[in-house]
Amino acid sequence: GQNIDQPTEMTATEGAIVQINCTYQTSGFNGLFWYQQHAGEAPTFLSYNVLDGLEEKGRFSSFLSRSKGYSYLLLKELQMKDSASYLCAVSPTSGGSYIPTFGRGTSLIVHP
Amino acid sequence: DTGVSQDPRHKITKRGQNVTFRCDPISEHNRLYWYRQTLGQGPEFLTYFQNEAQLEKSRLLSDRFSAERPKGSFSTLEIQRTEQGDSAMYLCASSFGTGGQETQYFGPGTRLLVL
Numbered sequence: 001g002q003n004i005d006q007p008t009e010m011t012a013t014e015g016a017i018v019q020i021n022c023t024y025q026t027s028g029f030n031g032l033f034w035y036q037q038h039a040g041e042a043p044t045f046l047s048y049n050v051l052d053g054l055e056e057k058g059r060f061s062s063f064l065s066r067s068k069g070y071s072y073l074l075l076k077e078l079q080m081k082d083s084a085s086y087l088c089a090v091s092p093t094s095g096g097s098y099i100p101t102f103g104r105g106t107s108l109i110v111h112p
Numbered sequence: 113d114t115g116v117s118q119d120p121r122h123k124i125t126k127r128g129q130n131v132t133f134r135c136d137p138i139s140e141h142n143r144l145y146w147y148r149q150t151l152g153q154g155p156e157f158l159t160y161f162q163n164e165a166q167l168e169k170s171r172l173l174s175d176r177f178s179a180e181r182p183k184g185s186f187s188t189l190e191i192q193r194t195e196q197g198d199s200a201m202y203l204c205a206s207s208f209g210t211g212g213q214e215t216q217y218f219g220p221g222t223r224l225l226v227l
Contacts, residue, residue: 042218102154
């Protein structure tokens with residue numbers, strides 16, 4: 001099975017940098033997704049990491065360490081619109097189930 | 113707009129009634145997923161189709177839930193004899209691929225309230 005852990009809530013100031021961590025324990029691992037979900041809306045894709053290391057995409061970057069079962073999402077130059085829930089999801093190994101398992105999400109509150 | 117669409121967006125029903133939700137995936141996507149999400153939780157997998165075949169179903173899914181994707185395009189999710197615990201957001205997602213690494217695109221969800 002899969003066990004995914006991420007903080008419930010974080011707060012940060014507009015213009016700052018915030019790092020949202022995700023740790024996982026899984027019997028099979030293919031990659032890790034990060035999704036953003038605004039209140040009352042559907043999750044939207046942010047990133048997918050398969051290999052160890054940092055992948056940068058504009059203000060958002062995602063890091064993965066497969067050996068440590070650890071990932072983080074880094075948000076730079078925070079804007080008020082970044083207030084949302086950030087979901088970490090683990091994709092299982094190929095050849096079996098294709099169903100990603102989602103964490104509970106981290107609610108990020110950005111204040112002025 | 114060629115994204116995933118869901119209908120209805122909101123549904124209020126009385127306990128014991130049956131409800132049906134519809135999902136129209138992105139047209140070229142062969143995979144379709146149904147999830148349920150409650151407040152403060154991540155999406156919880158319910159079931160998954162590849163084309164018209166229902167390949168996986170969560171062990172948590174009771175017999176009151178059934179899903180179909182008759183022509184490999186749109187899908188319906190039916191809940192029979194609804195219970196108050198069924199109140200949640202029901203999300204549909206679709207993807208295209210064969211290797212398990214593809215990205216899922218979510219619809220806006222159907223919010224169900226069972227009174």
